[in-house]
Amino acid sequence: MTANLIMDAVMTEQLHYTDATLRNVLSNVRTIAMVGASADWKRPSFFAMKYLQRRGYRVIPVNPGRAGTEILGEMCYASLADIPGNIDMVDVFRANEAVAGIAEETIALAEEKQIKFLWLQLGIRNDEAAIKVEDAGVQVIMDRCPKIEFARLSGELSWSGINSGIVTSKVLKAPRA
Secondary structure: OHHHHHHHHHOOOOOOOOOHHHHHHHHHEEEEEEEEEOOOOOOHHHHHHHHHHHHHOEEEEOOHOOOOEEEEEOOOOOOOOHOOOOOEEEOOOOHHHHHHHHHHHHHHHHHHHHHOOEEEEOOOOOHHHHHHHHOOEEEEEEEHHHHHHHHHOOOOOOHHHOOOOOOOOOOOOOOOO
């Protein structure tokens, strides 16, 4: 079987992450670099950034077109390398075509910036890049939204009548306290 056929077979598989895995990621993250962050309040990245900030995460926007300005009170940077200090997670709000470059930058900076997780937003999946990133010791989550997963795991999502897939009579604890 050729490499392309193998990758096609991998790409058609449904991704599944356990609640424990997602909770572990969200519990161990403090600082998120959001690649593709937008200052436009109508964009999903703006809403996700604001939500995650309100849940106690520091979210640092990465957007070359907005570098040097602030988004939601945080300085925006042109690249991951420009961010001072450590980054726990890179959250990608970019098209699939941009993922390979972001993955390479994540790999190059993983040790220096102590990056533990690369999270690709809903609809974003690049199995080849994910394999390289995981080989470099960084855990990858694809085709998921940390805002949605946080709300689901904390029980907030079911407040509006949405089936979160979690059935329990216990009060749910947020992924981070």
